[in-house]
Amino acid sequence: MNGVELFLLGRALMKIGEDALPEPPGGAARYAGSTRTVLVVASDIAAHPDTAVGEIAARTGLPQSQVSTAVARLKEAGSVLTDTDPTDRRRMLVRQAPQPSARVTEIRATDVTEALAAALGTTDPVRLREVSAALETLARAFAHRP
Template sequence: MNGVELFLLSRTLMKIGEESLPMDGLSDQPGSVRSVLIVVSDVRAHPGSAIGEIAGRTGLPQSAVSVAVARLREAGAVTTEADPRDRRRVLIHPSPELSPRVETVRAASIDAAVGTALGTDDSERIGEVVRLLEELARHLTPEAVARLRGE
């Protein structure tokens, strides 16, 4: 596998992930879903960050980060507070408790989306691919991105 093949695989996996997310009550704009997921991942890795810091690390426009944070706060996935050193800045933290929405999203199975992507309803084949994805996820955690960036 080369870098291009890995990049294309990652895009396919991202699309499968998007298809497996429960969208009840959310906008049907995939880009906004991606932004929310990128922001929540960054907030979990860097609690207490400001909007500008998240934008800098993720490469998302500050406006997209602000919208994502508002959606995450509304869903109960993050909390915000004024920065005690600069009251104009807002610091974002992962919520200490999982909201019902977050629990629903985390409980969603990827099996149907994987089956659709594979073009099969063979539960053994789907299970094999899901197990391989779980193994890959154990090795390539979100911290891998930080290591790639030299953080």
């Protein structure tokens, strides 16, 4: 595998992940690109608690406006909490909520089998188990990496 193939695989896996996510509440449209942004921001917040929006933007390479929007969505969903920075009252610090929200719990419990079957073009249970096992191996290998 070369770098291009790895990049394309990553893109394909992101698409499968997006397809597996449950529909947003209230009949809202799927978020596509912004889903990735929210997930990137959420994972950065998990790795860097009590962090400012500007710091998240610097670490992720996302525009500050997109980070602010993602933080607002995460806050609305009950996934993060914000507080004014005591050392600089102009900044907000963001951290994960102590308990996962109902939406986060729903998303984490979502099975990817249907989206994986659609991407593979098969419902063969042996093939699905094989690919799922390979994905679980990769997930464990990269679980503690940024």
